[in-house]
Amino acid sequence: MRKQYAIAVAAAALSAGCDDEPVTSTPAPVEAIGDAVAYGIWTPTGTDTCPATVHDQYSTVGPDGLRYPTWHPPVDPETGCRFGHEHGRDPAGSDLSGAVGAIPFGYANQHLVEGGFGAPRNEDHVGHKVEWENDLLMSVGGAGSAVLSVECDVLVKMHQGTHSPDAFTNNLHEVAYHIRCSDGTGFSATLLTPIGTPGELVVGCDRGVHLTAGTASPDISPDGGGKRAIPEARCIRERILEPEDGRPRFDSALRESWEISASLRRENGRVLASFNPYFQVMDPSRFYDETAGSGLARPIDLCYRPELAEADRCESLAGDSVAWDDPRSPFKGVRRFVDINGNRVRNADGPEVWYTDALGRNGRTEPFPGSIRQWVALRDNVGLDIGGRVIGRDRDYDAPGVRAPN
Amino acid sequence: MIPRSYRRRSIVLVVAAGTLSPPSVLSAQGRGAGQGPSQWWWSASAAVQGSRLTCDFCDPDRDFGPSLGFGAGAYASPRLRVGVDGSWATSTEEGTRESIYAAGFVAELHPNQGSGLHLVGGLGWAGYRAGDFSYDAVRLRLGAGWDLPLAGPWVVGNRLTWDASAFASLHNDGAPVVRDVGLGTMTFGLYVGRR
Numbered sequence: 075m076r077k078q079y080a081i082a083v084a085a086a087a088l089s090a091g092c093d094d095e096p097v098t099s100t101p102a103p104v105e106a107i108g109d110a111v112a113y114g115i116w117t118p119t120g121t122d123t124c125p126a127t128v129h130d131q132y133s134t135v136g137p138d139g140l141r142y143p144t145w146h147p148p149v150d151p152e153t154g155c156r157f158g159h160e161h162g163r164d165p166a167g168s169d170l171s172g173a174v175g176a177i178p179f180g181y182a183n184q185h186l187v188e189g190g191f192g193a194p195r196n197e198d199h200v201g202h203k204v205e206w207e208n209d210l211l212m213s214v215g216g217a218g219s220a221v222l223s224v225e226c227d228v229l230v231k232m233h234q235g236t237h238s239p240d241a242f243t244n245n246l247h248e249v250a251y252h253i254r255c256s257d258g259t260g261f262s263a264t265l266l267t268p269i270g271t272p273g274e275l276v277v278g279c280d281r282g283v284h285l286t287a288g289t290a291s292p293d294i295s296p297d298g299g300g301k302r303a304i305p306e307a308r309c310i311r312e313r314i315l316e317p318e319d320g321r322p323r324f325d326s327a328l329r330e331s332w333e334i335s336a337s338l339r340r341e342n343g344r345v346l347a348s349f350n351p352y353f354q355v356m357d358p359s360r361f362y363d364e365t366a367g368s369g370l371a372r373p374i375d376l377c378y379r380p381e382l383a384e385a386d387r388c389e390s391l392a393g394d395s396v397a398w399d400d401p402r403s404p405f406k407g408v409r410r411f412v413d414i415n416g417n418r419v420r421n422a423d424g425p426e427v428w429y430t431d432a433l434g435r436n437g438r439t440e441p442f443p444g445s446i447r448q449w450v451a452l453r454d455n456v457g458l459d460i461g462g463r464v465i466g467r468d469r470d471y472d473a474p475g476v477r478a479p480n
Numbered sequence: 481m482i483p484r485s486y487r488r489r490s491i492v493l494v495v496a497a498g499t500l501s502p503p504s505v506l507s508a509q510g511r512g513a514g515q516g517p518s519q520w521w522w523s524a525s526a527a528v529q530g531s532r533l534t535c536d537f538c539d540p541d542r543d544f545g546p547s548l549g550f551g552a553g554a555y556a557s558p559r560l561r562v563g564v565d566g567s568w569a570t571s572t573e574e575g576t577r578e579s580i581y582a583a584g585f586v587a588e589l590h591p592n593q594g595s596g597l598h599l600v601g602g603l604g605w606a607g608y609r610a611g612d613f614s615y616d617a618v619r620l621r622l623g624a625g626w627d628l629p630l631a632g633p634w635v636v637g638n639r640l641t642w643d644a645s646a647f648a649s650l651h652n653d654g655a656p657v658v659r660d661v662g663l664g665t666m667t668f669g670l671y672v673g674r675r
Contacts (some may be wrong), residue, residue: 215652217611218574222658223539224649257537457655 076378107139112180116143116199120399121157122474124150129157134176137447138185142178145204150471156475158401159200160408163469168206169227171250174262177204177231182248182266182432182446187445189431193292195246195266200203200479201235203353205412205466212414222462226255228414230351236330236358236407236477239368242287245272246295249336250425251349259419259460260451261347266432268298268337275362276301278329279309287362287369291427299335300350305361307371314376314386324387328373328405330355338430338448346428347450350416350461356409357366357387359398359478366422372398373405401477408472408480415461422454488574518633521561522552525639527669529569531580533608533615534662535650545571547667551586553616554654561588565602569665580665581607582619584644596627596637606663615661617648625671633674640668 113133117126132146148160161179165171181203187194206229214222231250237242246266254260270288279282281303290313313327314434337348363371377388378395387404396402428437429445441447529547533539553563559635566583584604589595602621608614623641630636645663649656 215611216611217576217613219539220536220543220573220576220578221533221539221610221613222537327632411549455657457652457657459652 106141110140124155136178144176159480160430162204168229169208170229171288185444186432201233239370258453262449270301276303278303278305300333303331307363333376359405376396407476417460422449523671523673525549525671531665543571550571559590578610612653617645
């Protein structure tokens with residue numbers, strides 16, 4: 075199984091010489107010429123029992139010839155060791171896995187500077203989360219599926235770390251988004267997308283409140299559409315510590331929603347494809363508290379309060395005091411779901427293959443240094459507004475050994 | 481040979497009915513002539529309609545809902561009625577209300593004079609609305625019905641009609657989103673009218 079990951083390549087980013095290949099072809103193996111920045115950065119800590127050497131066997135070679143980490147199960151099936159983190163749903167079950175191949179984690183990060191951006195942006199390993207659904211009956215034009223019946227296969231990978239202060243200020247996050255629909259809508263996009271305003275977060279329980287949390291890294295991060303709605307101390311106070319009816323509601327207070335407004339654009343700025351998924355995480359292992367160091371506070375600390383010791387999400391602890399990164403903590407961000415919204419394509423005249431920079435901009439028909447190969451169907455679906463469905467709502471990715479940071 | 485008086489009256493009535501005069505008014509006008517059997521007719525119907533848009537990725541399910549209709553006109557001959565008709569049908573799916581409108585010209589032919597059986601043919605407009613979706617097309621109507629006489633000029637009856645439209649675009653918020661869309665409806669219901 076690990077060998078399979080080691081040789082698989084993302085079709086969404088095949089080299090220029092493969093432009094004529096159908097995107098549904100199974101990617102061919104590519105020999106690695108080196109390691110990407112994202113490769114080999116995970117090492118075991120705490121209760122993790124897998125050595126880094128086992129972890130690093132779950133890799134794939136990107137179209138640039140570099141070796142990248144990719145999806146792996148939380149428990150290694152061969153040795154039984156535990157990685158202590160999970161990457162979501164196994165993409166092998168996706169109908170798009172054959173076309174997309176293994177998803178290289180950190181591919182857009184790797185090419186950001188080479189593509190002309192003035193500073194690097196690298197993300198940790200555990201934050202890469204995969205979600206997918208096959209044959210998803212979409213809502214079209216705001217009328218559900220009552221008028222038009224469009225089914226889509228969706229495979230997404232988002233870097234959504236919910237354990238550190240990173241997203242309090244940093245708005246550049248890597249997303250790989252693959253969709254194929256029965257009406258001909260489809261695209262494969264890999265990019266770093268700015269989510270909201272750099273240096274600023276939106277209060278999760280009051281979206282009208284924007285808090286300046288510091289300086290983004292990199293400090294030249296562009297503004298983006300959408301928002302990073304993150305739990306803040308006020309949400310904890312109003313919904314857990316001092317709820318009006320006396321009943322603490324952890325799910326209401328501790329919920330992150332990263333609402334993306336991403337696009338691939340031509341060199342002239344015209345949109346080729348755009349998408350607006352909302353990535354949501356329940357029980358993150360952090361919330362923002364401006365009085366804490368780096369603004370980082372831990373929900374597990376709430377369970378140490380006598381009045382909450384056996385309430386709601388703290389109940390499973392039965393009064394035990396555990397650390398924020400203990401596998402027994404319920405706050406590790408393993409409950410996630412994605413709202414699939416606003417999948418728009420404007421590429422009727424083609425071609426299907428475009429090369430953009432790591433931010434999804436400056437799309438050209440020929441590769442250039444630092445460019446990422448993107449695929450967009452020959453289709454205009456303006457007016458259809460395909461979306462409106464949720465994937466993963468009932469899934470829980472907890473597994474033996476999984477803990478924050480996850 | 482259709483009597484000239486029938487033809488002239490038919491033309492006048494079709495034009496007049498097109499101005500959306502209420503059927504009851506037309507009927508009253510006809511009855512007011514006081515010349516034996518009326519040369520005017522009208523009917524109102526309640527029915528069940530099944531409808532389906534057809535295109536490459538239209539919802540394949542047929543939607544059923546209530547329908548109301550009316551028709552009014554004049555006799556072009558003792559066996560042939562002509563006039564205008566219109567209908568409205570609605571159904572709800574996934575919280576989306578779908579409405580189908582129709583209006584146009586209609587002809588009803590009794591193959592055998594004195595028999596209640598009549599054939600229906602028509603040409604007009606069909607409109608479909610669901611949220612921001614809209615569809616407008618030329619509509620062809622075919623069908624058959626059966627008149628059952630009541631007292632005097634009054635009749636009740638049942639009728640099965642099939643409407644078909646094609647080659648038009650489905651719009652969303654005014655923008656065409658799917659081309660070559662068809663709309664088919666089957667309607668079965670009861671009517672009451674005056675002959």
